[in-house]
Amino acid sequence: MEQKDIFIEVKGLCFTYNDDAGNNSPDASPALCNLDLKVARGEYVSILGHNGSGKSTLAKLLSMILIPTSGEIYIDGHLVSSPDISDDEIYEVRKKIGMVFQNPDNQLVATVVEEDVAFGPENLGIEREEMKKRITEALEMVGMTEYRRHAPHKLSGGQKQRVAIAGIIAMLPDCIIxxxxxxxxxxxxxxxxxxxxxxxxKERGITVLNITHYMDEAARANRVVVINDGEKVLDGTPKEVFSHVDELHSMGLEAPQGKELIHALNKCGIKVSDDALSEEECVEAIYSALIGD
Amino acid sequence: MISDITLGQFFPGNSPLHRLDPRCKIILSVLFIVAIFIADTPIAFAFLFLVTLFLIIISRISAKVIFKGIKPIIFVVVFTSLLNVFLTVGKGAPLVEFYFIKIYTEGIVRAIFMSLRVILLIIGTSMFLTYTTSPITLTDGIESLLSPLKVIKLPVHAFAMMMSIALRFIPTLVEETEKIMNAQKSRGADFSSGGIIKRAKALIPILVPLFVSSFKRADELAVAMECRCYRGDINRTKLVKLEYKIRDFIWIFVFALILSATILTKFLPDMITRASEVLDILFYHI
Amino acid sequence: MDSVLEVRNVSYLYSKGTPFERVALDDVTVSFERGKITGLIGHTGSGKSTLVGLLNGLNKPLSGSILLNGIDIWQKPKEIAKIRYKVGLVMQYPEYQLFDETVERDIGFGPRNQGLSDEEVGLRVKEAIRYTGIDADLLSKSPFELSGGQKRRVAIAGIVAMQPDVLVLDEPAAGLDPKGRREILGHLKDFVSERGASVILVSHSMEDMAMYCDNVVVMNEGKIHSNGTVSEIFSRADELISIGLDVPSVARIAEKLKSRGITLDGELYTVDGVKAAIRKYIGGANNDL
Incomplete structure (x- = not known):
């Protein structure tokens, strides 16, 4: 296999939140502990974990909102985790990694959709003609072209989030978290x-990291990384990861219902092949198990 | 309902007023305001009244909206007018005398002028600024007009950014306030009865959550802006570039004329007397 | 059917009298069964949130009436606040309503407004945390120190503490992970069975409907689309899909097995239900042999 182009590399990453006084209190449990992760350029990875598992801390570290307590982060080959990194270097990293957050309301800055999409490119000093082209393309990509002159606060949550994504796309990042x-x-x-x-x-080859606690979403990625109590516990294809149904349950997570069903059947002595994930595959597996009997 | 509050309401449109450069409109407002304060003759007011009427017509904003805009101040205008009417002491004999109340011509004239001043001021400036200029372009205009102040290190860009974010979040916060009020009403909170202290206390369950969530929003927004490479106005371009067009200069020129004309009306009576003197002399010789 | 809440011919308009006027509810008639958990589903804009706001008198229907235990809630408009204690409404993302210094005081806000004595308020709070699974150690903490899921439960406890006849929850588990969902929804059954209360649960999640509800009301475009027990509703999967809704994934799997000749019998909308049905199917097949 050829050497993959690694875009994000995380080595022995640890992070502990400070207490109110700003000190690293010795007994505070780390939000992330000794995490290793490699993401190749163009990959589509889901990071799965329950609320408070440390998955959002990882996102904040990758977008350089937080600085690691220890460990290293390389983005596109550059070490970015050192505490004395310059503002210019941070700026360079943020050009490459776009972030889309949870609350769509709290990431829109302008009173008109197109001006919001323009915000990132404006910060990057893009020329006006190029900027207009990018806005048109980005809005088209997210299907919000007809709302170009609308006020964001009148849009639905999903529409707002699409505008937020367009704002990131217009910056032409290599990766979106x-x-x-x-x-x-x-x-x-x-x-x-x-x-x-x-x-x-698929179409633009952008590396996508989807941090989520929805199983069905995570299952659609090419790779699923499960984080629990700040540690990476599972890492593999969705099929592999969601075969560990008992482990997922113990972490407060679930598998897609088809997987759960196959697992339950196997538990009560009905042998069904575990090599299924999508509904179709699950139907096929159960069908052959039942007819095969 | 709180949502009825309209703050700097903008009516999207494509009238000649909408198309003007925001900086031009700010300058026009200033010229217009100066003209209103200089005006003190009936001719001047009649003239400025016509100018305002003209602005309303070309802006294509309905008279209903404009009336709604001045409604809140009508009471104040009427009240101060009455004070003017009753308290002004004129030179000549009183127009009306009723026991201790004496009304002089000067008082009535003053009341009318003052009311016209306030009403024209509000209609004129909102015609230029709030009704026909979107908040964000207005902010751009202010930023651009103030940009010379950057030389003396005033944070003009930060100020403009703050203003536009505030404008962006006003509707969000209004909505949020309503939501919180409904939530507390559902828990039996009562905002509309009791004395002033009880009512003030009743606001705590609204204000605390509102502050908490606003700080959270501010925090998240700051992070999101940073992640979108925001770092003040370093090497920043703008989607909307303000460009003066010929029409902007024409408007400014016309308003400069209007201002001059208003100033001239001040001297008009004197000029007429002098002119008639000259004419008298001339005719006498013929 | 013994209904606790009845909605009769209710209509409601949004932004009435403005160019944005829009029908939110169009002649809606539906009743909610006493002592049951009734799910209310429909996609965004179907009118379910509007209906919820009418049930506890936050808004007044334009026409029609809402009956609580057979009495119109707007019979005495001045006493509408009392209705809000009887129909307890937990709004979406209710954690933003927390404001008091301690969790205990915050949960007690509703009961105090009801005019109860300190002692009674204390009892109500204790009961409410039991039905919402809140640890008693948290009572003395500030609500702002808690995790997202805990805050959510404290906010719900604040409504439960008013001991409403009907508890209405608008998307109580939105944004929570599976464990957080279970912690919130799992306790509802106790509240219903022990207090004889009724629950109306608004949710987008068909899985949650299947797991926790007895009855389901489906709304679409401001009207009641269908109404019945969970198994009745989920047996008409294709109809739900046609109005932009979904059925639990496991129900689709059962449906697909049926189309391939394996007809299962039972509650085919939960993992356990389908599992049991498959076991029964195998048992039946073996008996045939």
Whole structure:
């Protein structure tokens, strides 16, 4: 196999939140502990974990909002985790990694959709003609073209989130981290955001990290990394990861229902092949188990 | 309902007023305000009244909206007018005398002028600034007009950014306040009865959550802005570039004329007397 | 059916009298069964949140009436505040309503407004934390120190403490992980069975409906689309899908097995239900042999 182009590399990453006085209190449990992770350029990875598992801390470290307590982070080959990193270097990293957060309301800055999408490119000093082109493209990508002149506060949650994504796309990042970006959306809004995520990955080769606690979302990625109590516990294809149903349960997580069903059947002595994930595959596996009997 | 409060309400449109450069509109407002304060003759007011009427017509904003805009100040205007009418002591004999109340012509004239001043001021400036200029372009205009102050290290960009973010979040916070009020009402909170202290106390369950969530919003917004490479106005370009067009200069020129004309009306009576003197002399010779 | 809340021919408009006027509820008639958990589903804009706001008198219907235990809640408009103690409403993301110094005082806010004595308020708070699974150690803490899931439960406890006849929850588990969802929804059954209360649960999650509800009311475009027990509703999966809703994944799997000739019998909308049905199917097949 050829050497993959590693975009994000995390080595022995630890992070402990400070107490109120700003000290690293010795007994505070670390939010992240000795985490290793490599993400290749163009990958589509889900980071799965329950609330408070440390997955959002990872996002904040990767976008350089937090500085690691120990360990190293390399982005596109550059060490970015040193405490004395310059503002210019941080700026360079942020050009490459875009962040989409949970609450769509709290990431829109302008009173008109297109001006909000322009915010990132403006900060990057992009020329006006180029900027207009990027806004048009970005809004098209997220299906919000007709709302170009609308006020963001009148849009639905899902639409706001799509505008927020357009604002990131217009900066042409190599990688986008979605930090629980679907948690506050209704099912239709969630579906739209997920579809956009996947199109960005497939059509533009953007590296996508989707941090989530929704199993069905995580299952759609090419790779799932499960974080529990600040540690990486599972890492593999969705099929592999969601075969560990008991382990997921013990971490307060679940597997997609098809997987749960197959697991339950196997437990009570009905042998069903575990090599299934999608509904179709699960139906197939159960069907052959039942007919095979 | 709180949502009825309209703060700097903007009516999107494409009238000649909408199309003007925001900086031009700020300058026009200033010229107009100066003209209003200089005006003190009936001719001048009639003239400025016509100018305002003209602005309303070309802005294509309905008279209803404009009336709604001045409604809140009508009471104050009427009240101060009455004070003017009753308290001004004129030179000549009183127009009306009723026991201790004496009304002089000067008082009535003053009341009318003052009311016209306030009403024209509000209609004129909102015609230029709030009704036809989106808050964000207005902010851009202010930033651009103030930009010379950057030389003396005033944070003009930060100020403008703060203003536009405030404008962006006003509707969000209004909505949030309503939500919190409903939530507390559902827990039996009562905001509308009791004395002033009880009412003030009843606001705590609204204000505390509102502050908590506003700080959270501010925090998250700051992070999101940083992640979008915001670092003040270092090497920053702008989507909307303000450009003066010929029409902006024409408008400013016309308003400068209007201002001059208003100033001239001050001297008009004197000029007429002098002119008639000259004419008299001339005719006498013929 | 013994209904605790009845909605009769209720209509409601949004932004009435403005160009943005829009029908939110169109002649809605539906009743909610006493002592049951009734799920209310529909996609965003179907009118379910509007309906919820009418149930406890936050808004007044434009026409029609809402009956609580057979009495119109707007019979005495001045006493509408009392209705809000009887129909307890937990709004979406209720954690933003927390404001008091301690968890205990915050939960007691509703009961204090009801005019109860300190002693009674204390009892109410104790009972409320039991039904919401809050650790008694948390009572003396500030609500702002808690985790997201804990805050959510404290906010719900604040409504439960008013001992409403009907507890209405608008998306109580939104944004929570599976464990957080279970912690909140799992306790509802105790509240219903022990207090004889009724619950109306608004949710987008079909899995939650299948797991926790007895009845389901489906709303679409401001109208009641369908209404019945959980198994009745989920047996008409194709209809739900046609109005932009979904059925639990496991119900679709059962449906697909059926189309391939394996007809299961039982509660085919939870993992356990389908598992049991498959076991029964195998048992039946073996008996045939």
């Amino acid at each position: 979605f930090d629980e970006s679907t948690a506050m959306l209704d099912p239709l809004g969630r579906r739209d955001v997920i579809e956009i995520m996947e199109r960005l990955n």
